[in-house]
Amino acid sequence: MEIGPGDGAVTAELYRLGRELTLIELDETRLDHLEDTYPRAEVRHADILTTRLDRPVIVGNLPFHLTTAILRRLLRSGRWQRAILLTQWEVARKRAGIGGSTMMTAQWAPWFDFRLVTRVPADAFTPKPSVDGGILTIDRCPTGSIPAKARSDYQQFVRAVFTGRGRGMKGILSKMSITDHRSLQSTMDRNDIRGDTLPKDLTPDQWTGLFTELAGESDQTNAKKGSTMRNNKGKKNPITEAAPQTPLITGEVPIVGAQPATEKLQAPIPGTGPKAKSHDKGHLQAERGFMNQHQKPQQPQPRWNLPRR
The missing domain is CATH 3.40.50.150 (Vaccinia Virus protein VP39)
Known part of the structure; x- marks a missing residue:
């Protein structure tokens, strides 16, 4: 053809x-x-x-x-x-x-x-x-x-290595958290892979050996996790007692129309809401690093005319 x-x-x-x-x-x-x-x-x-x-x-x-x-x-x-x-x-x-x-x-x-x-x-x-x-x-x-049924897993593994971050195979595989440091080093030694080797420099035999060993260790780790989950499935979580509530202060006369103390504590700070004025926003942006480092932030102006002492 x-x-x-x-x-x-x-x-x-x-x-x-x-x-x-x-x-x-x-x-x-x-x-x-x-x-x-x-x-x-x-x-x-x-x-x-x-x-x-x-x-x-x-x-x-x-x-x-x-x-x-x-x-x-x-x-x-x-x-x-x-x-x-x-x-x-x-x-x-x-x-x-x-x-x-x-x-x-x-x-x-x-x-x-x-x-x-x-x-x-x-x-x-x-x-x-x-x-x-x-x-x-x-x-x-x-x-x-590699068996044909494992082709998808193998190709995903290769893609993860090629696109992973790190300097060399050891750094890339370490960040993938496939196995512990000692087992990873042993696997790389058996496949004659140095820590600074790049993914593009691996031979087909090295790719096969690396995937076969790491995939086996990953399956064992997942099996252990599944066993632990099955063993703990029948256990009941202890019921924790609720924390005692703060008693109300007695002897105070309620004021009609007054807001509860919790609502006052949850009230927004002036100048931080979505409807804050431009000078308040500029001051907040300066504190958060959004303004030019050479530009001096403007001092916030009072929103209320307070009486002088």
């Missing part, structure tokens, strides 16, 4: 092999030309992001601006076995883990093998792009190093 045959530059070479060939073309104006030139091929007017991928081998000269979207579509499809893709040079290098892997590559490494084949100069393209291309191959592993 070829993705986006276009004018048939790659299609002609594939057609000479004499194998079953399916062409996925989105541009309707190219369909007649493809059907007339390659009569033995199946020409399908479809979008690669939505059509079924029902061939064992996928080939394509991918548009540079759609490379990531097409890769995600391929990796989530479960029928093909091998993909041979012509992409932008830097994208091919990163997906193959040259100079550090990307989060996408790390998330799918247990089930796929990414390899960089060769570099294609920009002069080989028509029209000529501004960057070189690279041939990337993706092969599906016969058996994944």
Whole structure:
């Protein structure tokens, strides 16, 4: 299956092999030309992001601006076995883990093998792009190093590590609170991971070992917490006695229309309410650090004319 045959530059070479060939073309104006030139091929007017991928081998000269979207579509499809893709040079290098892997590559490494084949100069393209291309191959592993049912948990773990805060793997994992410090250091030592290693520098085997051990410890910790909750489920919380209320002061004559003391204590402080005057707000903003440090705050003006002593 070829993705986006276009004018048939790659299609002609594939057609000479004499194998079953399916062409996925989105541009309707190219369909007649493809059907007339390659009569033995199946020409399908479809979008690669939505059509079924029902061939064992996928080939394509991918548009540079759609490379990531097409890769995600391929990796989530479960029928093909091998993909041979012509992409932008830097994208091919990163997906193959040259100079550090990307989060996408790390998330799918247990089930796929990414390899960089060769570099294609920009002069080989028509029209000529501004960057070189690279041939990337993706092969599906016969058996994944992590069970398929744990794929979602593993990919969430990789995302949390790549987006976590910290200097190196030790700092990132410590802030994730997966396990205690001693167990974390032992796990990293067994997988030959230094504390200052960055997530992009981990190998697929290191990712697998790290997730397998930490996920097991996390399950044990959750099991202990669940056991503790079950053991404490039957216990009743002791009933605490209510604090005695403050007795009322007797001997006072109530004043008609007077407010209770509690309401007076809860009354807002003048100048702090939403309807405070501008000079009161300015003084409060100065106290809270909202004013310019070089600007002197204005003194609050009295809101009532009090009698002089």
